[in-house]
Amino acid sequence: MLSLHSCLFPVHLQVKVYPLSQYEHGADDVLILGTDGLWDVLSNQEVAEAVTGFLANCDPDDRHRYTMAAQDLVMRARGELKDRGWRISNDRLGSGDDISVYIIPLMYGNKQN
Numbered sequence: 001m002l003s004l005h006s007c008l009f010p011v012h013l014q015v016k017v018y019p020l021s022q023y024e025h026g027a028d029d030v031l032i033l034g035t036d037g038l039w040d041v042l043s044n045q046e047v048a049e050a051v052t053g054f055l056a057n058c059d060p061d062d063r064h065r066y067t068m069a070a071q072d073l074v075m076r077a078r079g080e081l082k083d084r085g086w087r088i089s090n091d092r093l094g095s096g097d098d099i100s101v102y103i104i105p106l107m108y109g110n111k112q113n
Contacts (some may be wrong), residue, residue: 020109027060029106037099038077050076069100
């Protein structure tokens with residue numbers, strides 16, 4: 001029988017502490033959080049390259065750039081609707097799952113209150 005605890009915390013869960021204040025971060029240093037709708041169809045490398053490329057083409061002072069980069073990832077994971085369903089690059093199957101993405105800039109962790 002599954003307990004509530006085993007449903008909420010899968011066996012492969014890892015927790016790592018990253019002390020933000022111990023490192024300097026620039027405008028392009030981000031944490032990417034996404035649901036399985038993203039990670040089931042795009043690799044870590046594909047996501048990193050997409051976000052790096054997107055942010056490089058945005059004004060570093062534009063605070064909306066992180067929201068737009070997250071929207072870009074959602075669109076990449078969903079793909080295009082074709083006659084055989086949702087498709088992403090190389091005609092791979094796009095995500096049919098819900099997709100949520102958050103891109104969190106780390107540079108604000110450097111600021112002391």
